[in-house]
Amino acid sequence: MKTWNKYLILLAGGLLGLSSCSDFLDLKPEDKVTPEDFLWTESDLASYAVKHYEFTTHDGYNIGAWKEDNHTDNQVTASFDNRWVPGEWKVKESYSKREDDPWNFDAIRELNYFLEIVIPRYKEGTITGVDANVRQYIGEIYFQRAWKYFSKLQTFGDFPIVKTTLPDEKEPLVEASKRQPRNEVAKFILSDLDEAISYLSNTPPGGKNRITRNAALLVKSRVALFEASWLTYHKGTDRVPGGSGWPGKDFSGNLDSDIAYFLEECKKAASELADQGLLAENIAGERKMGNPYFAQFTLEDMEGCPEILFWKKYNNTDFDIFHFATSYLPSGGNSGFTRQYVETFLMSNGLPIYASGSGYKGDTSVDNVREGRESRLDLFMMKPKEVLDTKVGLTWGSKETGAPGILNLAESRAVTGYGLRKGLSDNYYTGGQTSIEGCPIFRAAEAYLNYVEASCIENNGTSIDSKAQAYWNVIRERAKLPDYKVTLDATDLSKESDWGVYSAGQQVSKLLYCIRRERRCELVEEGFRMMDLKRWRALDQVKNYQVEGVNLWESDLKDAYKDADTGKNLLIPQGQENPNVSSYAESGKYLRPYQIVKTNNIIFNGYNWCDAHYLSPIALTHFRITATNPDDLSTSVIYQNPGWPLTPSGAK
Numbered sequence: 001m002k003t004w005n006k007y008l009i010l011l012a013g014g015l016l017g018l019s020s021c022s023d024f025l026d027l028k029p030e031d032k033v034t035p036e037d038f039l040w041t042e043s044d045l046a047s048y049a050v051k052h053y054e055f056t057t058h059d060g061y062n063i064g065a066w067k068e069d070n071h072t073d074n075q076v077t078a079s080f081d082n083r084w085v086p087g088e089w090k091v092k093e094s095y096s097k098r099e100d101d102p103w104n105f106d107a108i109r110e111l112n113y114f115l116e117i118v119i120p121r122y123k124e125g126t127i128t129g130v131d132a133n134v135r136q137y138i139g140e141i142y143f144q145r146a147w148k149y150f151s152k153l154q155t156f157g158d159f160p161i162v163k164t165t166l167p168d169e170k171e172p173l174v175e176a177s178k179r180q181p182r183n184e185v186a187k188f189i190l191s192d193l194d195e196a197i198s199y200l201s202n203t204p205p206g207g208k209n210r211i212t213r214n215a216a217l218l219v220k221s222r223v224a225l226f227e228a229s230w231l232t233y234h235k236g237t238d239r240v241p242g243g244s245g246w247p248g249k250d251f252s253g254n255l256d257s258d259i260a261y262f263l264e265e266c267k268k269a270a271s272e273l274a275d276q277g278l279l280a281e282n283i284a285g286e287r288k289m290g291n292p293y294f295a296q297f298t299l300e301d302m303e304g305c306p307e308i309l310f311w312k313k314y315n316n317t318d319f320d321i322f323h324f325a326t327s328y329l330p331s332g333g334n335s336g337f338t339r340q341y342v343e344t345f346l347m348s349n350g351l352p353i354y355a356s357g358s359g360y361k362g363d364t365s366v367d368n369v370r371e372g373r374e375s376r377l378d379l380f381m382m383k384p385k386e387v388l389d390t391k392v393g394l395t396w397g398s399k400e401t402g403a404p405g406i407l408n409l410a411e412s413r414a415v416t417g418y419g420l421r422k423g424l425s426d427n428y429y430t431g432g433q434t435s436i437e438g439c440p441i442f443r444a445a446e447a448y449l450n451y452v453e454a455s456c457i458e459n460n461g462t463s464i465d466s467k468a469q470a471y472w473n474v475i476r477e478r479a480k481l482p483d484y485k486v487t488l489d490a491t492d493l494s495k496e497s498d499w500g501v502y503s504a505g506q507q508v509s510k511l512l513y514c515i516r517r518e519r520r521c522e523l524v525e526e527g528f529r530m531m532d533l534k535r536w537r538a539l540d541q542v543k544n545y546q547v548e549g550v551n552l553w554e555s556d557l558k559d560a561y562k563d564a565d566t567g568k569n570l571l572i573p574q575g576q577e578n579p580n581v582s583s584y585a586e587s588g589k590y591l592r593p594y595q596i597v598k599t600n601n602i603i604f605n606g607y608n609w610c611d612a613h614y615l616s617p618i619a620l621t622h623f624r625i626t627a628t629n630p631d632d633l634s635t636s637v638i639y640q641n642p643g644w645p646l647t648p649s650g651a652k
Contacts, residue, residue, distance in 0.1 A: 041129055158248055
């Protein structure tokens with residue numbers, strides 16, 4: 001196969017595997033299946049659409065989807081991500097597996113193929129089946145093309161817009177490889193989502209295990225807000241069309257008009273969803289499955305949860321579809337909230353912990369940290385010695401002292417001492433047992449937050465409209481918090497450690513920050529943090545930043561880890577042989593997961609951000625394939641992202 005064929009690979013074979021089980025005996029032998037035999041029936045469309053589902057869900061020997069905020073200022077693991085060390089994240093020559101390469105068009109081409117074949121057939125009335133179901137599966141394909149392009153937008157910014165299948169010829173493939181400005185990519189995504197919304201149902205076959213119209217509305221609001229905020233805060237840089245040093249060609253668009261357009265589209269989609277009033281109830285004092293707000297994240301069947309718009313079902317009995325997330329959470333699961341994140345949560349009276357009259361008890365114990373705090377911290381962070389399973393008396397931390405498992409093996413470690421609790425169920429699992437709780441993918445609360453933020457950006461951070469005020473207070477009322485103005489009046493940006501205080505290295509308005517804080521606390525563990533920090537341009541100021549956990553050395557925890565037989569303290573500070581915790585002398589009273597070992601530890605001095613890391617690099621093979629001179633990668637029709645070299649090295 002010629003090299004350009006590998007670049008935008010043609011759809012070849014694989015159609016047999018897309019057919020439903022009931023059709024299996026009617027199929028021709030695999031080498032006889034052709035496009036003319038497929039995509040004529042409702043079941044063909046259903047199989048093709050579901051084959052392309054690709055969403056973040058629970059999988060692997062870990063805490064599943066709840067790990068997606070790891071490597072941020074919200075959550076950390078025992079190991080670090082090299083994006084926090086300038087020069088360590090390097091441009092690849094190529095990827096060993098095609099599917100690992102983010103500059104990959106395979107799925108996009110297959111979705112384009114479907115639309116090219118099916119839309120004419122549908123308009124001609126030649127596809128058999130229930131019309132509503134046929135429309136549903138067409139809508140799913142439009143949604144998935146938008147979803148995959150949204151991933152490309154977040155990863156690369158500018159990206160080729162390919163709407164059709166392409167001939168197996170070098171010239172048109174190279175021409176199609178030219179990157180389009182990111183704002184145009186975002187508009188294309190919204191147009192696909194509009195198509196999806198026009199076809200999709202909220203009651204499809206398979207229920208909310210399939211993409212729904214409401215899910216498409218939510219994603220439309222997300223995409224529009226993402227691009228509006230990116231253009232707002234990155235404007236003028238080389239990461240935005242027309243900015244200084246932007247590697248694209250001349251740009252003649254109007255970014256201010258585009259920002260206004262994206263904000264309006266966000267608000268329209270978000271309000272259509274939020275006005276349905278789908279939020280789950282939060283029952284005061286109920287911390288587990290009797291609380292609908294808590295239970296919706298961990299039920300085996302989430303179909304009856306109005307706030308959950310799309311979810312994945314697991315079934316270990318009939319289909320061997322399972323995960324391990326719920327069995328890893330009770331020990332720590334190689335994750336933990338940072339001290340800085342925990343301190344962002346308000347007191348139940350709506351005041352920040354530093355405000356006069358807040359009632360904050362300090363951090364000399366985790367119980368003190370938790371006392372009087374708002375309900376989301378109470379629900380979604382582990383409580384020392386709380387009973388996790390009544391059958392065997394499993395508790396969080398030591399039964400005697402409540403000390404979290406900061407010394408556990410890495411895969412089950414409570415890395416910071418502050419344990420994740422969202423996703424915990426009433427089912428008991430021993431280590432490594434398979435779990436079958438469902439996994440939420442989209443939920444309606446995000447729409448409220450998207451609208452509020454869009455309204456604030458629209459008003460330059462100074463005010464929000466009446467609908468935004470109402471939406472914000474609905475979210476806060478569910479969290480058992482008073483009117484947002486109570487928090488706003490008491491907020492002092494100089495006392496906040498949250499990176500969301502900043503955009504482009506400058507403090508934002510108090511109002512905008514309070515909206516960002518609300519989002520951070522409502523979407524705990526749900527994988528939004530890095531996306532938000534990037535679109536806000538809230539990482540410019542991150543230099544030598546130390547993530548921290550519990551107060552280890554000025555609390556009872558310093559004496560809570562002892563050998564049961566000898567009474568010897570098991571904590572070994574950095575600087576001693578075989579250390580397992582950071583030292584008081586060098587790191588202070590808080591546990592610092594990345595200062596346990598000093599020798600040959602490139603993260604010891606903390607997180608450092610490199611502006612090139614706002615976008616990802618493109619592998620060098622794609623430049624060679626599309627260059628007029630393969631020995632001179634600058635002759636490619638593709639341009640590398642700002643700050644990244646055309647060599648297998650890192651950005652600095």
